[in-house]
Amino acid sequence: MRISPRVVRPGLARALLLPLGLAAAVSACAPADLGACDPERARSPVFVAPMENDVTGLGGQPLFEGQALLAASCGNGVYCHAARATGGLRHGVPSGFDLDVGLACDARAPAAACGPAERLRLQTARNNAWAFRTEILDAVRDGAMPPGAIGAEVRRQAPRFLRADGTALPELDTAEGREILRNWIACRTPVIERAEDLAPPRAAGDYCGDGTVGDCLYGAPRNVSPPEPRWGSIHARVIAPLCVSCHGPGATDYRTESQLDLRDPDVAWAQLVGVASTGAFCMGRGLTHVVPGDPDASSLLMKLGDDVSCGDRMPQGGPFLPEAVIAPIRAWIEAGAAND
Numbered sequence: 001m002r003i004s005p006r007v008v009r010p011g012l013a014r015a016l017l018l019p020l021g022l023a024a025a026v027s028a029c030a031p032a033d034l035g036a037c038d039p040e041r042a043r044s045p046v047f048v049a050p051m052e053n054d055v056t057g058l059g060g061q062p063l064f065e066g067q068a069l070l071a072a073s074c075g076n077g078v079y080c081h082a083a084r085a086t087g088g089l090r091h092g093v094p095s096g097f098d099l100d101v102g103l104a105c106d107a108r109a110p111a112a113a114c115g116p117a118e119r120l121r122l123q124t125a126r127n128n129a130w131a132f133r134t135e136i137l138d139a140v141r142d143g144a145m146p147p148g149a150i151g152a153e154v155r156r157q158a159p160r161f162l163r164a165d166g167t168a169l170p171e172l173d174t175a176e177g178r179e180i181l182r183n184w185i186a187c188r189t190p191v192i193e194r195a196e197d198l199a200p201p202r203a204a205g206d207y208c209g210d211g212t213v214g215d216c217l218y219g220a221p222r223n224v225s226p227p228e229p230r231w232g233s234i235h236a237r238v239i240a241p242l243c244v245s246c247h248g249p250g251a252t253d254y255r256t257e258s259q260l261d262l263r264d265p266d267v268a269w270a271q272l273v274g275v276a277s278t279g280a281f282c283m284g285r286g287l288t289h290v291v292p293g294d295p296d297a298s299s300l301l302m303k304l305g306d307d308v309s310c311g312d313r314m315p316q317g318g319p320f321l322p323e324a325v326i327a328p329i330r331a332w333i334e335a336g337a338a339n340d
Contacts, residue, residue, distance in 0.1 A: 098121070
């Protein structure tokens with residue numbers, strides 16, 4: 001089944017974009033010409049480059065080139081045009097104007113959430129990308145979007161995408177990047193809805209069937225390396241790559257709310273082990289971040305798992321950690337949570 005992505009009238013789309021600083025671009029420039037569609041190019045996949053120790057589940061995740069550019073530049077699943085972004089994280093984007101076209105389901109994850117809510121999120125974002133096609137292309141062409149320092153920070157935290165030959169996907173602010181986005185939109189915003197495990201003799205990027213919103217592709221191999229059950233390894237493989245982007249430099253609001261700065265392993269250990277959980281959502285709940293010898297009473301384990309007693313599950317917005325990564329952290333706490 002294919003779902004028509006046209007759901008918003010052009011006049012309404014144009015009106016909604018005005019609060020985002022696009023009024024000048026809309027009024028001063030002629031509408032962007034969509035041009036011809038190259039369907040093969042529009043469905044050319046790229047893959048998330050795995051980190052050295054990829055515990056996120058993102059490594060090898062496939063997206064079409066234009067889909068990846070929009071996802072990485074318009075919110076990265078957390079900010080601005082992301083469905084999960086709320087309050088100040090939206091940076092003035094009107095509620096509902098979401099362009100979060102990341103995968104609805106990665107079936108390679110141990111506990112993949114492949115339900116209707118995520119498919120609806122992707123369908124809505126795809127609908128918006130098509131309905132706002134002229135405004136998006138005008139704004140990108142004129143440099144109005146992504147906006148300034150906020151846009152730079154969103155892109156900085158976005159994953160790197162590689163083509164099958166290992167070359168990097170160009171940035172949206174390059175001529176090639178803009179052409180990739182234009183062609184993808186001209187081809188009516190095709191998306192990968194779902195990723196499956198690489199299954200020989202199929203190759204990464206091969207199709208594995210159609211979904212209700214988009215396509216299903218095989219992902220590229222990932223380099224998943226769970227930590228050892230000691231603090232140094234846990235910090236290097238989990239805390240540093242996944243937590244410091246919010247609980248570290250440049251993330252003052254998160255550090256203030258949670259009262260956690262996790263960039264240094266010794267400081268992070270001192271702020272977690274035997275310390276009461278504070279912050280706006282956890283203060284007064286009687287919880288402790290890490291209770292040596294008692295992982296079930298440790299709020300760190302609760303927030304990494306699915307037993308969240310305060311605030312959000314971490315990493316915020318997912319993808320959440322598989323049990324193979326959580327188990328060594330549990331073992332470390334059970335053994336006394338030493339700073340080793």
